[in-house]
Amino acid sequence: MARAKAVKSQKAVPNKAAGSPLALYRTMATIRAFEETVQRLFLGGHIPGLVHLYMGQEAVAAGVIAELAQTDFIGSHHRGHGHCVAKGGDLDKLFAELLGKRAGYGLGRGGSMHIFDPANGNLGTTGIVGGSVPLAAGAALTAKLRKTGQVAVSFFGDGVLNQGIMFEAMNMAAIWQLPVLFVCENNGFGEFTSIDDVTAGKDIADRGKAFAIPSEHVDGMDVLAVQKAARTAVARARDGKGPSFLICSTWRFSGHHVGDKQDYKEDAETKAWRKRDPIAQLARKLVAKKQATQKQLDAIADEAKSAVTKAAEAARKLESPTPADLMEHLYAE
Amino acid sequence: MPEIVSREARLSLLERMLLMRRFEEAVIHAAAKHKYIGRNHLYIGHEGTGAAVMAQLKPGDLAHTTHRNHGHIVGRGADPGRALAEIMGREGGLCGGRGGTWHMTDTSVGFQSTSAMVGGSIGLATGGGFACKQLGQGNVSVALFGDGVLDEGISYEAFNFASQYSLPILFMCENNEKPGRRETSMLAADRLLDIPKALKIHTMTVDGGDVEAVHAAVGEALARIRKDQVPVFIESQIEAWPGSHQHKPEFTTGETDISMAWDTGKITGPHADWIRQEPILRYVRKLLAEKAAAQADIEALDKKVQAKMAKARDFAEASPFPQAEGAILGAFA
Amino acid sequence: MPSEKMLTVKDAILEALFEEMARDDRVCIIGEDVGVAGGVFGQTKGLFEKFGEARVVDTPISEPAIFGMTVGAAMAGLRPVVEVMFGDFITLVMDQLVNQAAKIHYMSAGGYTVPLVLRTAVGVGGNLGPQHSQSFHAWVAHVPGLKVVMPQSPADAKGLMKAAIRDNNPVVFIEDRTTYNVKGPIPDGDVIVPLGKANVVREGRDVTIVAVSRMVQIATKAADILAGEGIAVEIVDPRCIVPLDRETILASVRKTSRALVLDAGHLDYGITGEIAAIISEQAFDYLDAPVARLAAPNVLIPCNTALEPLIVPNEQQIAQKIREMLNA
């Protein structure tokens, strides 16, 4: 395929209701409740392995995914529960997977870092830094070649900024004008290392701009700002005008993984970020603009919590896979 | 910075270029005579860049190069007879005939490695730069590579690494992409320089056909690298030799006739345009015009180089193939 | 009788690509120089002209991302054939191959399929040196979730490529460049050679040779030499090393009681060790002699004209080994 030409493809229709401020609030509240429950279950010894929580970053998943249709693709990362929930993942199946139960998305064989939800276009969480970036670009390539009108979003953390594969994927997305959004969730840390210690250059956006990809910084704690930026970028992708690069500054409230003591982070910094909690921030705005009452919002949060709790409790009672499930799906028919 | 003023320095630069050219011509002769001498990527047309770099490296400086390496190695002072023997797979070769054209090394002149993997040398040179810095003897590491390397993710990783750790590295990109021809690299960036720039590396562009211009740029870069312990990226724009894509090398543009510099009527044929601008003839014209040398000086210099190459050819032809049992030695120290 | 035409291995695979692309518009070709240039070995010649740039995609030199994108494209509904120019460059795509492609169908409990063919050329010969002559078939065989095809004859190459493209799994299709110009008959029509079915290419009672890919051809020469000495060699071509047709191999060894395993890749920790271990475990009581192996010595592959021929076992070495096995 030679260098790109803009080819408009048929539209896929995003779910408008999903993008309303109250819907955004519901999505974020659900993610928060989900992660709080995961944390509790983990500390109670019910979740094996390591889990990486999305608390603090909810605005990014909620804001971007609100602009997508169900058939659009997302590629997630190791801190991916928020994306799975926002993309319409089934809470029962998500908890089942995290708890290693047979009813999970992957028969409980994948766990937190291997959640795939094809019905909702979720290309999967992954345990490899940068692993899903080319997957999303590849899904975008399919969308372009097959003229399906789908868009793909690649979510990745700031650690991926130094992986060559991200540049390679950006380069190809730019030459071929693929309908893909590169969404960097910059929470300041790759595992336990500060981004400033390992990332050269004065502006991350320059890395996208070098390929002539429209690149912008977005306040990742403000879901409305994220949504607005995503809307422009998704429209650009659907119009055949190629990729965009959004850098959402955000903060992980719970460290790299549950149990991480976060010695390397400064308390004052975390406190300052907590004041900008994306959920509380949206609530303040909605109440101030009289778009919702606190009571309404509380009701939404309570509903989210009880839905999550119900799913989690149900999942705990489910059965583990048996050795008969071991070889299943190793190869496709 | 080092404008070349002395006549000796200028003639020495020309001699280096001539040696690089006559060496490749010897390779073409050898390829016609012997069935297998590997797949050679010839350096013809690049001499203006290689000579300017090699002339300014100091003892202890490190160089890392790619599959298009012959010019670099002989330009740096490796014995041309042993280099040719290596290409011909002989025991007397620089690496005992094990490396061949793609893997020539001569540590005695600071030539670390030649890698036939696209992107192979750039990471190695970064490691060399790290060693130079740690060992603290004021040396620099040079990476010589083609524009295709910018397609490879490792180049970004290397730029980031070099920039972040302030390593003394000259990234010397020999860009021989020809407008209008199929791209040798497929890069979305409008200018190669945008990529290292995004990673906060000082960049320069230079006309690779003008050896003194390259000399000045490299001189400035090396001074900066040694003084500030930082990487610098130079893009040298080179008019590709029309024969450079052939696996079986041929005299596509004829065997070099130095008198074409003053007897331009001799320049004919389909590739006359390339010959007119090629760096050696161009430099000779400049030296003559500026009265730095007379025709007789130039001819004498060329004769000297040709005599050196004749000896080199004799050495290589006389060198035996390695003993068969040699194949299984040497993998481990 | 149907008329059979003669094609080289390279053209047989190309014919399979033409037929499969015409049959199914989800099949596309992705790789470096596969389009306008027609492949560095001419192995994709004419596809670009026939199917256009939307289905024959030239890429930058970015193997890790090319391959990763192919995985994503396959998940989203294409059936790509992605070319990794030299087998050595598998090292560049290992992460996406092992950590993504091989695992996604399993980890998604069948939710996603990854129907792709990773096509690559290997082969010792041609003085290409240690970074352009290696074969990592043992690596990919070691990774659960991948299928690994290693054809040697034109008819097999075509039929196996068609099977690989129609398979719903990531298939690593390893072609030996030294077989590219080998000519052979091609059956007419849409003939599929199923993955995981070995072929007894020559029958014999005295000794079994299990030969991978090009070694079948060298083994055949050795068998001809030995036939003159009254030794009847049976040659089994596994055709795929994953899935490996153990039954055909074991049945042959149970008949002959002797086995020699041949590979052009490295001996140490390679496929010959695996096949020898299987035979030693499962046909132990039938064996009259130790299972022998011949493969490339544990050394880098020199490009040198004098040294390179020492890497791949030749027919004389094979014949000699078999004589030793029968005299032991």
Place this chain on the structure above:
Amino acid sequence: MTEKTFAQAMFDALSISMEQDPTISVFGASSFVLGRGLPPADEKAFIAKYTTRLLDPPVSENVLASVGVGSATAGLRPFINFGTSSFAFEAHNQIVNEAGNARYMSGGQLKVPLVYHMFHGIRGIGGAQHSQSPQSMYANCPGLEVVLPATPADAKGLMRTAIRSDNPTLFITHTKLLATKGEVPDGDYAIPFAKGEVKRAGKDVTIVAMSLMVLEALKAADQLKALGIDAEVVDPRTVVPFDAKVVIDSVKKTGRLVILEEASLVCSVASEIAAIVAEQAFEALKGPIIRVGRPHVPMPYSPSLEAFCTPDAAKLVDAVRKLLKK
């Protein structure tokens, strides 16, 4: 002799090496040193002492592997920690095509004195990507040395050899070994490569195992003893170069061989050992060579399935009993 953990023993070897040789730099230092069970004071002192020689590079495994080769050929002795072996897949090109090739291709002019450290194995809910044991892949590539220590004493002695070696060495350890304890000789000592060790003598059957599997094999040997089976446990310790003699000598004595392997069996280290013994000790064998390894599937996450897949003492005991018909 002092009782130490595996992690402390590795750290000892690193400390001694860095003290003796100023050209050693550690990349990925934090994840190698921190949180591995060292006394916090030791950790701090070590980090303070070597600030310029301990680096935490960007998440760029590919260039990191290459920086290792480049700096090794230029005179340093880099020690590169990838952490989990799954991340090293991103660097396979550099490890195989550059590190493994450099010396041979330069006709011996270059040496590549570098160590790549990584964790392999089923660490416990690492899932499909973080439970891998890639040692046979590296062993399949000429030019690389591959070391798989099982005990604290071996870890220290082999690591000294790895760091001093002028070849690129893959030093592959197991997360589950880090906290295991054993007697470690004091001071400086080195254990040569290609020198396996009989970890337990026996006469009825030879069990070959490496890394964590040695511990399982010893457990199994205890259980077999109770059943009247006297098992010999052999640990080759290094995969490349490989000590075939120690294995063959044992098989000649016992006549039977079972190999315990943590990786998937297809093209595994166990397969190679089986093939070597089948060829070189055929006459001595009284029964087929049995390999016990993980099934050929991506490692599942669910604890029930992971346990089912993990090769251990119980599975080994079953295999030995079946072989000996006891």
